[in-house]
Amino acid sequence: MLRIIVIMLLFLVGHAFGIEQPIGHVKSVSGEATITSGEKKIKAEVGSPIYQGSILQTGKNSAMGVTFKDETVMSFGADTVFSVDEYLYSPAQGNLKFSSKLAKGSLNYVSGVIEKLKPDAVTVRTKSGIIGVRGTQFLLRVEE
Amino acid sequence: MNPQVSGSPLWRGGSRSLCTFILLSMLLGGCATKSxxxxxxxxxxxxxxxxxxxxxxxxxxxxxxxxxxxxxxxxxxxxxxxxxxxxxxxxxxPKIPVRYLLYFSAGTTLTPQSESLIPKIISEAKTRPAVDISVIGHTDTVFTDPYNMQLALKRAGRVSELLTEKGLKANSMVIESHGKRNLLIPTPDNTWEPRNRRVEVSVR
Known part of the structure; x- marks a missing residue:
């Protein structure tokens, strides 16, 4: 069931193909987890793609781990709602941004390349405060 | 109990409201510490x-x-x-991603040392569930931007071919070119620099 997708990304032509690129993939799931991208909600499985705008959710006694294109790594504990608002990773063009929101639940975050190349490009919003990340690992918990 | 506090009008006259205050701040404090x-x-x-x-x-x-x-x-x-x-x-x-740097002796020919990394990359990939790979080509600053975008793409394409030939199976593999726009060693334009002539392989 392994599929190889080889996509040639020519300079500045990426968007011209009209194919939206996944920005990350699911690496681990236990229990119930879903990914909502646009109108489509899928059951999260190892290998499931994540897109800009995707909403990641876990249920009771569940957890999920994901890895992003820029090598940012995250995991989520039970009853979590996390969304990727904006994800830009084009180092050659200098487009670097990662804004996300943890509505509730828990997150373990490990920095990737985006913030190495551009400090202050990574933020995680919560309802009570905004977190700026500069090259590190942290734990974040948001209680409803 | 602090005598200054116990003697204060607040403590004597408003013990009930103080209790409410303490209870309330405990509740608020409790809520805040959960986030x-x-x-x-x-x-x-x-x-x-x-x-x-x-x-x-x-x-x-x-x-x-x-x-x-x-x-x-x-x-x-x-x-x-x-x-x-x-x-x-x-x-x-998930397992923390790793990044390999492969260097070129000329054109799209890998140095022997870098070519020997190919099997290592494949065995690392096998340890990961639904492994994702990015193969990103780079050049030094000799020659024009369009030329180097093409050359870096060819380098990345060559490395991706080698990985596939030697048996790499991936959930996704993306090939990219950064040309001369993402230097490992910062140099002025038109500078010969072997350390910038590279392909980066991100294994996630």
Whole structure:
């Protein structure tokens, strides 16, 4: 069931193909987890793609781990709602941004390349405060 | 009890309202501590920084183990509490990605040393569930931008071919070219620099 997708990304032509690129993939799931991208909600499985705008959710006694294109790594504990608002990773063009929101639940975050190349490009919003990340690992918990 | 406090009109006259106040602040405090951030060292051992901006202020966390509430106040959290709140989350963290640098003697020919990395990349990929690969080509600054975008793409394409020929199976493989726009060693334009003539392979 392994599929190889080889996509040639020519300079500045990426968007011209009209194919939206996944920005990350699911690496681990236990229990119930879903990914909502646009109108489509899928059951999260190892290998499931994540897109800009995707909403990641876990249920009771569940957890999920994901890895992003820029090598940012995250995991989520039970009853979590996390969304990727904006994800830009084009180092050659200098487009670097990662804004996300943890509505509730828990997150373990490990920095990737985006913030190495551009400090202050990574933020995680919560309802009570905004977190700026500069090259590190942290734990974040948001209680409803 | 502090005699100054116990003798104060507030304590004598308003013990009930003070109790309510204490209870309320305990409740509020309890709620606030449930939403928090804890800074940890990166997997490479370095400690970065997290800045929390909330309605109660701004907190900069830059020490391993330092915590802050999400409204921007400093916070003390016991390790036992962190384990209770995050044990399952930490256990679900995927393997940290690795990045390999492969160098070219000329054109799209890898140096022998870099070619010997190909089997290592494949065996690393096999250890990961649904492995994702990015193959990113780079050049030095000799010649024009369009020329180098093409050359870097050819280099990345060559490495991707080698990986596939030698049996790499991936969930996704993306080939990219950064041309001369993402130098490893910063140089002026038109500078011959072997360390910039490279392909980066990200294994996630």
């Amino acid at each position: 928090y951030v804890v800074l940890l060292p990166s997997p490479d051992g370095s400690v970065g920084e997290v800045v929390i901006k909330g309605e109660k202020g701004e907190q900069v966390l830059n020490q391993a183990g330092q915590a802050g509430s999400l409204d921007g106040r400093a916070l003390k959290i016991e390790e036992r509490q962190i384990k209770e709140d995050f044990g399952a989350t930490i256990a679900a963290l």
